[in-house]
Amino acid sequence: MNLEEAIQNSWRRIDEGQVATYIPALADVDPYQLGVYLFNIKDNKRVCAGAAQTRFAIESVSKVISLLYAIEHLGLTTVNQRVGTRQTGFAFNTILNMEITRETKPLNPFVNSGAIVISSLITEENGQSPVDQLLAFTRKICHDPQVSLNEEIYQSEARTGDMNRSLAYYLKAKGTLTRSATSSLETYFKQCSFMVTCESLANLGAVLANDGVAPWDGERIVSSAAATYAKSVMMTTGLYTESGTYSVRIGVPTKSGVGGGLVAAAPNYGIGIFSPALDQAGNSIAGLDLLERLSQQLHLDIFKY
Ligand code: DON
Numbered sequence: 269m270n271l272e273e274a275i276q277n278s279w280r281r282i283d284e285g286q287v288a289t290y291i292p293a294l295a296d297v298d299p300y301q302l303g304v305y306l307f308n309i310k311d312n313k314r315v316c317a318g319a320a321q322t323r324f325a326i327e328s329v330s331k332v333i334s335l336l337y338a339i340e341h342l343g344l345t346t347v348n349q350r351v352g353t354r355q356t357g358f359a360f361n362t363i364l365n366m367e368i369t370r371e372t373k374p375l376n377p378f379v380n381s382g383a384i385v386i387s388s389l390i391t392e393e394n395g396q397s398p399v400d401q402l403l404a405f406t407r408k409i410c411h412d413p414q415v416s417l418n419e420e421i422y423q424s425e426a427r428t429g430d431m432n433r434s435l436a437y438y439l440k441a442k443g444t445l446t447r448s449a450t451s452s453l454e455t456y457f458k459q460c461s462f463m464v465t466c467e468s469l470a471n472l473g474a475v476l477a478n479d480g481v482a483p484w485d486g487e488r489i490v491s492s493a494a495a496t497y498a499k500s501v502m503m504t505t506g507l508y509t510e511s512g513t514y515s516v517r518i519g520v521p522t523k524s525g526v527g528g529g530l531v532a533a534a535p536n537y538g539i540g541i542f543s544p545a546l547d548q549a550g551n552s553i554a555g556l557d558l559l560e561r562l563s564q565q566l567h568l569d570i571f572k573y
Pocket residue numbers: 326327328329360361380425432460524525526527549550551
C-alpha cells in the first residue's frame with residue numbers, strides 16, 4: 269500500500285470542501301492539509317504519511333470517547349435509556365427530531381443533543397471534574413499523554429455555541445439532562461477542544477478494532493460490549509446524514525469531527541486521518557476519499573464477506 273500516492277490522489281478533492289467557519293478558531297486552520305496514520309494490530313506495524321503528527325481539535329470524534337467512558341461507568345443499559353441509537357436524517361446539531369417525534373431522548377450519541385446528554389451523565393468523582401476524567405481517559409485510550417485542551421478553541425466554541433446552548437436548555441426542560449445545562453455544555457465544549465493527532469486517533473481506532481483491548485500493552489480499556497456498541501453506532505450514524513453513503517462506499521465504522529479528524533476501526537486496523545476541508549454534512553472530504561482508497565486496497569469493507 270503506497271500511502272504517499274493515496275494522499276496525492278485524495279489531495280485533489282480538498283478544494284471541494286471548506287473548513288468549519290461557525291467556530292471562529294477553526295476557520296483559521298489551513299485547509300490544505302491531509303495526514304493518515306495506519307496501525308495494523310495483527311502485525312503490530314504502524315505507517316503514516318502527510319500531516320500525521322499535526323495537532324487538531326478532536327471535535328465530534330470526542331463523542332466516541334465520552335460514549336465509551338459513560339458506558340464503562342454507568343453501564344450500557346443506563347446509557348441506552350438516556351440516548352438512542354437511531355439515525356436522525358438531520359444535521360448533527362438538529363433539534364427537529366425531538367420536537368417532531370415528541371421524543372425526550374436524543375436519537376443517538378453522535379448528534380450534538382445526544383453527546384450533550386452523554387457528557388451530562390459524567391459527574392465529579394474523587395475530586396476529579398468530568399473534563400479531567402475525560403481528558404485522562406482520552407490520553408489513555410489514544411495512548412497519547414500530550415492530548416490537552418486548546419483554550420482558544422474552547423473559548424471560541426463557548427462564545428459561539430448558541431445552537432448547542434438551545435439544545436441543552438431544551439433537553440433540560442424535558443428532564444433529559446441530569447446536570448445543569450451550563451455545566452453539561454462546559455464539559456461538552458471542552459472535550460471538543462482536546463487536541464489530537466492522526467496517531468492518537470489511530471490508537472483509539474485500534475482499541476476498538478481489538479475488541480476494547482489496547483494492542484500496545486494488552487490492557488483491556490473498555491469492555492467488548494462497549495467497543496461493539498460504539499462501532500455499531502459509528503457505522504450507522506458516525507458520518508451523520510452521509511452514514512449510509514459511506515457505509516456502501518467504505519464499509520468501515522468511522523466517526524468524523526469538524527476539526528477534520530476521522531477515526532476508523534477496521535478489521536485488524538486502527539486508522540486516524542486528518543484533513544480539515546469538510547463536506548456539507550461536516551465530514552472531511554479528502555479524508556473520506558483517502559479512507560475509501562484504503563478500504564479498497566486493504567480489503568477493509570466489513571460487508572464484503
Ligand atoms: O458542537 C459542535 O458543533 C462541535 N463542537 C462539534 C461538531 C462536530 O464535530 C460534528 N462533526 N462532524
